[in-house]
Structures are given as C-alpha cells and as structure tokens.
Amino acid sequence: MSDQFVLETRGLVKEFKGFVAVDDVNLKIQDGHIHALIGPNGAGKTTVFNLLTKFLTPTRGQILFRGDDITAMKSAAIARKGVVRSFQISAVFPHMTALENIRVALQSFEGTSFSFWKSGTSLNKLNDRCMELLDSVGLAEFANTTTVELAYGRKRALELATTLAMEPKLLLLDEPTQGMGGEDVDRVVELVKKAAEGRTVLMVEHNLSVVSRLCDRITVLAQGSVLTEGDYQSVSADPRVREVYMGTANDKAAKAQTTATQETVE
Numbered sequence: 697m698s699d700q701f702v703l704e705t706r707g708l709v710k711e712f713k714g715f716v717a718v719d720d721v722n723l724k725i726q727d728g729h730i731h732a733l734i735g736p737n738g739a740g741k742t743t744v745f746n747l748l749t750k751f752l753t754p755t756r757g758q759i760l761f762r763g764d765d766i767t768a769m770k771s772a773a774i775a776r777k778g779v780v781r782s783f784q785i786s787a788v789f790p791h792m793t794a795l796e797n798i799r800v801a802l803q804s805f806e807g808t809s810f811s812f813w814k815s816g817t818s819l820n821k822l823n824d825r826c827m828e829l830l831d832s833v834g835l836a837e838f839a840n841t842t843t844v845e846l847a848y849g850r851k852r853a854l855e856l857a858t859t860l861a862m863e864p865k866l867l868l869l870d871e872p873t874q875g876m877g878g879e880d881v882d883r884v885v886e887l888v889k890k891a892a893e894g895r896t897v898l899m900v901e902h903n904l905s906v907v908s909r910l911c912d913r914i915t916v917l918a919q920g921s922v923l924t925e926g927d928y929q930s931v932s933a934d935p936r937v938r939e940v941y942m943g944t945a946n947d948k949a950a951k952a953q954t955t956a957t958q959e960t961v962e
C-alpha cells in the first residue's frame with residue numbers, strides 16, 4: 697500500500713551533462729515521520745531536495761505525493777498541495793516587523809487581494825492568526841521588532857513561521873541548523889519537533905546529533921545512491937555509513953595535507 701507514504705520517489709535520476717548526481721533513488725516517506733536525508737559532501741542530498749521541490753527537473757523517474765504523480769508539477773502547484781520547502785517562497789523582508797512578515801506570508805498564501813482583509817473582522821482574524829503563528833515559534837514578544845534586528849536563530853524561526861503560514865502537509869527543511877551553535881541548535885530542534893506535530897517532515901541535515909534527536913527514519917545517500925535506510929541506531933552502527941563519512945574525512949585530510957605540502961614546496 698503506498699497510501700501510508702506521503703512522498704515516494706521511484707527510480708529518480710538526475711544527470712548533469714552525463715554526470716549522474718542522483719542515481720535511481722527510491723524514497724518512501726511515511727506519514728507523520730520526521731525523515732532525514734544524510735550523507736557525505738557531494739552525496740546528492742541537495743540535488744534530491746531540488747528535484748522534490750521542482751527547482752530541478754529529473755532526468756528520469758517519478759515523484760509521488762499521496763500516490764499522485766507530481767513529477768511534472770511546478771513548485772507553486774505542489775505548494776498548494778501542501779509540499780512546502782522552508783525558505784522557498786517565504787523569504788523574509790528584513791525591514792518589516794516580524795508580524796508584518798507573517799501577514800504578507802498569510803496574504804500571499806490566501807491569494808487574496810489586500811481589499812479582502814480591509815474589513816475590520818477579516819483584519820482582526822488575520823492579526824490573530826499572525827500572533828498564533830509567531831507564538832508557535834516563540835516569537836510573540838518580538839511581533840513588532842524589525843526583522844533585521846532579530847538574532848540569527850530568531851530570524852530562522854520567523855522564516856519557519858512564514859512557511860507554516862502555508863499550512864504544509866509535508867515540510868521540507870534544508871539544513872535547518874546550518875551556521876548555528878549550541879543554544880540556537882537546541883532551539884531549532886524544539887521548533888522542528890513542534891512544527892512536525894500533525895505533519896510530515898523531510899530534512900537534509902549535517903548535524904548528526906540533531907538527526908539523532910529528531911528523526912524517526914534516516915536515508916543515507918552516497919555518490920548519488922541510497923546506501924542504507926533505517927532508524928538512527930541501525931544507520932549509525934552500519935560500518936558502510938561510517939566508511940563513507942570517514943572516506944570523506946580522509947579525503948579532506950589528504951587534500952589538506954597535499955595543499956599544505958604544495959604550499960611548502962612553493
């Protein structure tokens with residue numbers, strides 16, 4: 697039964713001028729799960745994500761959302777179905793307040809003209825929903841703060857809230873903790889947990905501690921193909937997974953060593 701799967705890919709392939717970046721990837725994302733896509737640098741994670749969100753067109757293969765073939769659909773159309781990538785359509789405007797940013801996101805999601813919101817009750821409803829969304833990411837007290845003045849972690853929380861305004865069923869998160877340290881990472885982990893309530897999340901994430909804390913299932917990509925899949929325990933204990941990560945670490949170390957040697961020689 698493919699019904700239990702919110703998203704499926706079948707034989708997904710992406711070639712760039714003959715180079716196979718994604719090679720026959722079959723993903724099955726289960727309803728209600730937080731699912732991670734991990735793998736060493738260059739494994740094809742971003743390319744898979746870009747295929748799922750229609751930033752790229754697959755060379756071959758199919759993408760299904762709740763059993764419907766969405767391979768040929770555009771980003772906006774799949775967003776309307778509920779497949780939304782954080783930071784995709786909802787970039788935040790730095791000189792608007794947090795509240796104004798959420799309002800813009802809601803209005804564009806509703807696809808209504810401003811005049812629709814001009815009536816008093818609609819406007820109040822809109823503001824109530826804005827505050828709900830801000831509250832859900834812990835930003836209620838920053839409603840009237842200009843976005844540019846928000847700390848980095850809070851800006852990302854605001855971006856997440858603008859995404860939640862679109863009522864995603866499948867939320868795609870591209871490295872939600874990228875560029876963050878300690879406390880901010882913990883805050884994002886809590887945010888993602890909360891955002892995942894009642895929906896499915898697929899995330900690309902480099903921070904394996906974040907993956908271990910959040911994810912029900914993990915797909916490991918290596919050289920464009922699925923190396924293995926399972927829960928954190930089984931995946932992290934798999935010697936092949938250790939090997940691909942170590943391989944990358946060794947490659948990097950070897951490269952650094954070579955560069956250092958070259959610099960010394962020159």
Ligand SMILES: Nc1ncnc2c1ncn2[C@@H]1O[C@H](COP(=O)(O)OP(=O)(O)OP(=O)(O)O)[C@@H](O)[C@H]1O
Nearest residue numbers: 712715716717735736737738739740741742743744
């Ligand atoms: N537009 C492109 N043209 C040519 N090659 C590409 C293009 N995009 C990606 N690639 C190649 O495809 C492979 C997979 O890249 P991708 O960015 O998907 O990997 P990744 O797993 O996201 O890596 P990272 O963790 O470093 O972001 C790499 O070898 C990359 O150089």
